[in-house]
Amino acid sequence: MENHIVVVIPTYNERENIVEMIRRLEGEFRKYGVSHEYLVVDDNSPDGTAEAVKSLGREIPGVNVIVRMEKKGIGSAIMDGFRHALKNKHVTHILTMDADLSHRPEDLRGFIREMNNADLVQGSRYIKGGGTVNWGIHRRIISWTANWLVRTLYHTGLHEHTTNYRLYNRRAAEAVLKYAKSTGYEWVIEALLIIHAHGYRIVEVPIIFINRRKGKSKLGISEIIKWFIYILKFRKTYKMIKKQAGNN
Ligand SMILES: Nc1nc2c(ncn2[C@@H]2O[C@H](COP(=O)(O)OP(=O)(O)O)[C@@H](O)[C@H]2O)c(=O)[nH]1
Numbered sequence: 001m002e003n004h005i006v007v008v009i010p011t012y013n014e015r016e017n018i019v020e021m022i023r024r025l026e027g028e029f030r031k032y033g034v035s036h037e038y039l040v041v042d043d044n045s046p047d048g049t050a051e052a053v054k055s056l057g058r059e060i061p062g063v064n065v066i067v068r069m070e071k072k073g074i075g076s077a078i079m080d081g082f083r084h085a086l087k088n089k090h091v092t093h094i095l096t097m098d099a100d101l102s103h104r105p106e107d108l109r110g111f112i113r114e115m116n117n118a119d120l121v122q123g124s125r126y127i128k129g130g131g132t133v134n135w136g137i138h139r140r141i142i143s144w145t146a147n148w149l150v151r152t153l154y155h156t157g158l159h160e161h162t163t164n165y166r167l168y169n170r171r172a173a174e175a176v177l178k179y180a181k182s183t184g185y186e187w188v189i190e191a192l193l194i195i196h197a198h199g200y201r202i203v204e205v206p207i208i209f210i211n212r213r214k215g216k217s218k219l220g221i222s223e224i225i226k227w228f229i230y231i232l233k234f235r236k237t238y239k240m241i242k243k244q245a246g247n248n
């Protein structure tokens, strides 16, 4: 079957970023000639993000937006995007990215290269060729610690588990839909661990993460604390999924 990617982008108040994001992505996709479309999942952003996407959709074919009535978290937005995208049997892959230009469209190259070699291609700041730009020392320490903790507790052998620049194949996305329960930022870790518990193949490709220049981060201190508790508590569920998936 020919590859067809749906790019799922969750947004909350990203009007200043999303249009540039999709335009740049479109330029990259043109280089690779991979069949694709866009699905923005917006939580009724007061800044008019959804309207901006709709008007872009009149110019670029395959730009779609789902508007949810209230802000329900990044994880739940991506899952709604997955549910919607997978209804179409021609969809072989889902690419997830943040709307704020932190995930550079130019880094798409590595994802396309690996798309048929892995169930999940994880964009990684912590392998050769990857990195972060303009990111505060606090966020660096938190990110480094979380990644170290996940790698150590779950023996993933990976360097990055906490950023949303990822390419899922259909069976990986379906596994996540079946098991994921969290709705906020912890979903990003949960999704990866569900795929890992299945014994599916995960490959890292380098990305340069550029901290947002416009708009505000939605990740606050309470989300960060929830994250760490989540990493510790998920171990029981991880074992259960591993068993159910027959991955011993
Ligand atoms: N639909 C939706 N998108 C969200 C929500 N929270 C965050 N996002 C989006 O998720 C992406 C990552 O959020 P961001 O604030 O940049 O997090 P950070 O980069 O970790 O500081 C951005 O595209 C946000 O607009 C939410 O509750 N609903």
Ligand SMILES: [Mg+2]
Binding pocket: 098, 100, 102, 212, 217
């Ligand atoms: Mg961001």
